Structures are given as structure tokens and as C-alpha cells.
Amino acid sequence: MSTPLLYQIALTLVPNIGAVQAKLLLQHYNAEEIFKTKKSSLEKIEGIGSTRANNIKAFDRFDLAEKEISFIEKYKITPLFITGKNYPQRLLHCYDSPTLLYYRGEADLNTSKIIAIIGTRSNTDYGKQMTETLVGDLAVMNILIVSGLAYGIDGIAHKAALKNNLPTVGVTAHGLDQIYPSHHTNLAKEMAKNGGGVLTEFRSNTKPDKHNFPIRNRIVAGMSDATIVIETGIKGGSIITAELANGYNKDVFAIPGKTTDSKSAGCNYLIKNNKAILLTDAQELIELMGWEEKKPKAKAQKELFIELSEEEKIVVNILKEKDAIHIDELNLKSGLTSSSVAAAILNLELQNVVSSLPGKLYKLL
DSSP, X not given: OOOHHHHHXXXXXXXXXXXXXXXXXXXXXXXXXXXXXXXXXXXXXXXXXXXXXXXXXXXXOHHHHHHHHHHHHHTTOEEEETTSXXXXXXGGGSTTOOSEEEEEEOOOTTOSOEEEEEOOSSOOHHHHHHHHHHHHHHGGGOOEEEEOOOTTHHHHHHHHHHXXXXXXXXXXXXOTXXXXXXXXXXXXXXXXXXXXXXXXXXXXXXXXXXXXXXXXXXXXXXXXXXXEEOSOOXXXXXXXXXXXXXXXXXXXXXXXXXXXXXXXXXXXXHHHTTSSEEOOXXXXXXXXXXXXXXXXXXXXXXXXXXXXXXXXXXXXXXXTTSSOEEHHHHHHXXXXXXXXXXXHHHHHHXXXXXXXXXTTEEEEO
């Protein structure tokens, strides 16, 4: 068997070639070329070196990749390689983007609005109520809800999304031959059946070992526009995910709780230390994310009276495509230098044509 997918899977199996190193290699070669390129060429790539180049050339476990392809085909799983158009594009802004994802579902992982809702596994009634209310009030925005399919707030968020006919995706810390916790097996099936799905970086027969969960958490944070923490202690997976989201320059929100409630201690800590924006309801989130409906008449009037430079016109035309666009995407699509884009945005802001949002996002007024 010789297919692009065979080499893509094999790349994830090479010792000492993690997500960061794979990204470096793929800037020069496709997956198949990586295995067929001379060692002398591979080791010259910054961040690869002799040892990793040796590991690539010595790799001979293509049988494991073939076995995974058989599993993928049998269970109708969609592989999403980092260079593919269906790969979650928001993850590309993360330095450690997963090289390959395995996906069973129908949700568009590049839809215009994606939020992660996370929290403690042992929630209170307050946490449950806040989660259900928040998701219910967001239903009008047609948002994709992402979480970790765990007990507690994760599961409540997934169920609330289903109840409100919102697509929801669970990101797991294991292969798709199982669901952990097993109690959520039927929930995962309902999610996939109702326009959502289950996503993972791990191939089949990978157990939900403890060290896999922080790895999983970076996908939850990276593929979302914002991460919302609803009830968590000072330590745990939710705090890790919030820290990761901050590191990716993503917006983080937290629902505050009583100062005496240990289940809200993590949320209060994030807010107190400016690591999360205090959030009390869905409308606040919609406003802060710039997801309100636009007023096209006001915009049309501005365009009549303001003379724009060529660079400003390019930026404005790109901003017309979406409700809000990240600065990295503006730089990429415009074809301009980053300094030219920055200057154009500054002038447009001064002319009240463009507004800046949290997380290095920009939108037309």
C-alpha cells in the first residue's frame, strides 16, 4: 500500500518527530518526500538535525500505518492532515498544531464561530445551570460547541448543545476505537448523529492515559475562538486549557463564583490574575467577540465619504468576508507586509471603519 495517508500517519510514528518538528519538515517536503529525501538534506533543516534525520531514514513500521488505514476505512473515520483544507485552520496559528487528526462526525471544524466550554468533572447545580443557560442563549448564533467529553461541565455542555440543536464536538485523549468515560458512549453517538462529532489526535488502541489529557487540551483551546471556563478548582485540566488558550492569544472567559466555593476558585483566580475576562451571560460574550449583527447601511454611508489607500481597500475587502478576522489571516490573505497591514488597520481605526477585538481580531464597523 502506498498512499499519501500512509506516509502522513507514518510521520506521526517516527521517534522524536513531534508536532513542532513535523511542521518544520512540511515546510520543505510533503509527507512522502520526507521519507524519501536524503538524510543529508533532512538534517540541514533547522530543528531537525542528525538524530531526527536518522530516525526518519531508519523508520520501518509502515505496517502500523497500514493497520490504521484499515481501521479508518472500516469505521468511516476522516483523517485530517495539517496541510489539508478541512483541517481546523484555527489550529494552524498554534506553534504545536497536531500533524494529523482523526475525525468522526459532520460538523464544520472551520465554521465562523467556535467556542470551547470546559470545567470541573464534579460540578455544582450552579455550574450546571450556568452552562445550560449560556448554551441555550447562544443557540441563536449557530455556534459550534467544543469540549472534552468528560464528566461534569464538559458533558453538560455537549448535552445542552444537543438540546438546543447546536453542533458539538468532543475532543478525546484516546483513539476512536473507544469512548472515555464509557458512560458517554451514547452521548458521543448522538453528537455525531446530530451534526457534531468526535475528534482526536490519537490513533486507535491508544488508551486514555493521564499524560494524554494536556495534549488533548491544546486542541480544545487551539481550535476555538474563545474558551469559557465554568467552575474549576485552582488545579486541573481546565486551568491548563485556559493557560494554553492564553498562550495561543485566544480569548479566555470565566464565570465567577462565590469566594468560599472551591469549585469556583479556579475561575476567580483566572479573573483576578487577568488570565480570563469575567463573563456573566451570553450577550456579553456575543458583544465582546464582535458577533452582533452588522448594520450595513452605516457601513455603506462611510464608504461613500472616506477615501481609502490601495492597502486600506485590500484590508477592507478581506474584512467583508467574515464577521471578524485574525491579524495572521489578514497578513496572509492581503499579500502585504505585516507593517503595511498594521499601518492600514491603524488608519482605518482612526477613521472609524475598523474596530479591534480581543485576541488580535478585527472587524468592520
